[in-house]
Amino acid sequence: MSWDTIQLGEFLTLKRGYDLPSSQREDGNVPVVSSSGITGYHNAAKVKGPGVVTGRYGTLGEVFFLREDFWPLNTALYVQDFKGNDPRFSAYFLKTVLNGTSSDKAAVPGVNRNDLHARKVTVTQDPIQQKRIASILSAYDDLIENNRRRIALLEQAARLLYREWFVHLRFPGHEHVAIKDGVPDGWERGTITDIGLVVTGKTPSKKKDSYYGDDVPFIKTPDMHGNTLVIKTEESLSNEGANTQSNKTLSPRSILVSCIGTVGVVSFNCSEAQTNQQINAIVPADESLRYWTFFMARDLKPLLEGMGGGATMANVNKSKFSSIKVTIPSSLILDQFNSHVLRSIDQIEVLAKANLRLAQARDLLLPRLMNGEVTV
The missing domain is CATH 3.90.220.20 (DNA methylase specificity domains)
Structure with missing residues (x-):
C-alpha cells in the first residue's frame, strides 16, 4: 500500500x-x-x-x-x-x-x-485502495443497517398491535365484551404498583474502585436511548459493588423507565442488571403483564413530563411513579398479546446482539486497515 x-x-x-x-x-x-x-x-x-x-x-x-x-x-x-x-x-x-x-x-x-x-x-x-478498504468495512455496516431496519419493523408491528388492542380496544372478541364505566368487562383499574414491584436504582459509592468492574451491567438513561433491549452499557459493576445493594438487582426483561432528566425513555434489560437512580424499573408480578407493561410505559412520556415539571429536567420520584393510574386488561387478553409479541422481542434481541458482534469485529479491523497492518 x-x-x-x-x-x-x-x-x-x-x-x-x-x-x-x-x-x-x-x-x-x-x-x-x-x-x-x-x-x-x-x-x-x-x-x-x-x-x-x-x-x-x-x-x-x-x-x-x-x-x-x-x-x-x-x-x-x-x-x-x-x-x-x-x-x-x-x-x-x-x-x-x-x-x-x-x-x-x-x-x-x-x-x-x-x-x-x-x-x-x-x-x-490511492482511490483503488480507498474503495477496497471502504468496501470491507461497509460490508459490516450494511449488515448492521439491515438488522436495524428489521428491528424497526418488528418494533413497529408490536407497537401497532398494542395500539389496536389496548388503545382502540379492538382486541380479539371485543364485539362480545361489554363496556362498563369506560372499561371493558374483566379489565381492572389500578396503579403501577398493581403491576409489580417498583425498584428505583442507585449508584454505588464512586470512592471504592472495587465496586466497579465487568460483572453486572449498570444501566443509565443514555444506554437506553433507541434500544428496545439494553445489550451494552457504558459502565458495569463488580459483583462486590452489586452485592452492596442486592435489592436493586433486576431480573432480565424488567421494564426500565427513565424518570429524571429526559423522562419516558423505556427499555428492557437484556440480562440481570442494576440501574442508577434516574430509572424506575417495574418487575411484573406475572409474566402475562410484561409486554403490555412495556408498551403502556412508552405511552406515559407526556404524563411523566407533566408530573415531573417539564420536558428538560423533569423529576418523577418513586412515589409519584408508583401511583400512576392504569387500566389493566384481562389475563386472557394479556396472555394472547404476550404470545404474539414475545417472538418479536426475542428476534429483536437476537438481531441487537448480532449487531454488537458485527460492530466489535469492524472496530477491531478498522485501525489495522487504516495503518496498513492488514493489506487489501
Whole structure:
C-alpha cells in the first residue's frame, strides 16, 4: 500500500454545521444531523450527499456517513471538501483519527477545526485502495443497517398491535365484551404498583474502585436511548459493588423507565442488571403483564413530563411513579398479546446482539486497515 504523512487539512476540509432550532423545522425527509447522529428531519438540505458528520463536543470519534442530502447542525462538523477522496473511506478514516480526541465544551466553544486540520496523519490517497478498504468495512455496516431496519419493523408491528388492542380496544372478541364505566368487562383499574414491584436504582459509592468492574451491567438513561433491549452499557459493576445493594438487582426483561432528566425513555434489560437512580424499573408480578407493561410505559412520556415539571429536567420520584393510574386488561387478553409479541422481542434481541458482534469485529479491523497492518 502507498501511505503518505500529511496534515488532515490536506486530505479533507471540515466545516461547522448550521443552526436549526426544532421550532423552525418543517416536515420533510432531509436528515438533521447532530453530534449524536440523525436527530430529526426537515424539508430543506444544507449539504449535498454523500456526506460525513462528526461531533464538536465531548469525546469525539462518533462519525456518521450519509448517502443523501442533509442538514448538519452547529453542534457538529461536516466534511465540506473531500478533495477527491472516497467519502465512505473518509468517514472510516476520520473515525480512526478522532478516536479518543476530547473537547471540554465548558472550557472552550467546541473542538477547533483548525487544530484538527493541522494534525499530522498517515493515509492512503490511492482511490483503488480507498474503495477496497471502504468496501470491507461497509460490508459490516450494511449488515448492521439491515438488522436495524428489521428491528424497526418488528418494533413497529408490536407497537401497532398494542395500539389496536389496548388503545382502540379492538382486541380479539371485543364485539362480545361489554363496556362498563369506560372499561371493558374483566379489565381492572389500578396503579403501577398493581403491576409489580417498583425498584428505583442507585449508584454505588464512586470512592471504592472495587465496586466497579465487568460483572453486572449498570444501566443509565443514555444506554437506553433507541434500544428496545439494553445489550451494552457504558459502565458495569463488580459483583462486590452489586452485592452492596442486592435489592436493586433486576431480573432480565424488567421494564426500565427513565424518570429524571429526559423522562419516558423505556427499555428492557437484556440480562440481570442494576440501574442508577434516574430509572424506575417495574418487575411484573406475572409474566402475562410484561409486554403490555412495556408498551403502556412508552405511552406515559407526556404524563411523566407533566408530573415531573417539564420536558428538560423533569423529576418523577418513586412515589409519584408508583401511583400512576392504569387500566389493566384481562389475563386472557394479556396472555394472547404476550404470545404474539414475545417472538418479536426475542428476534429483536437476537438481531441487537448480532449487531454488537458485527460492530466489535469492524472496530477491531478498522485501525489495522487504516495503518496498513492488514493489506487489501
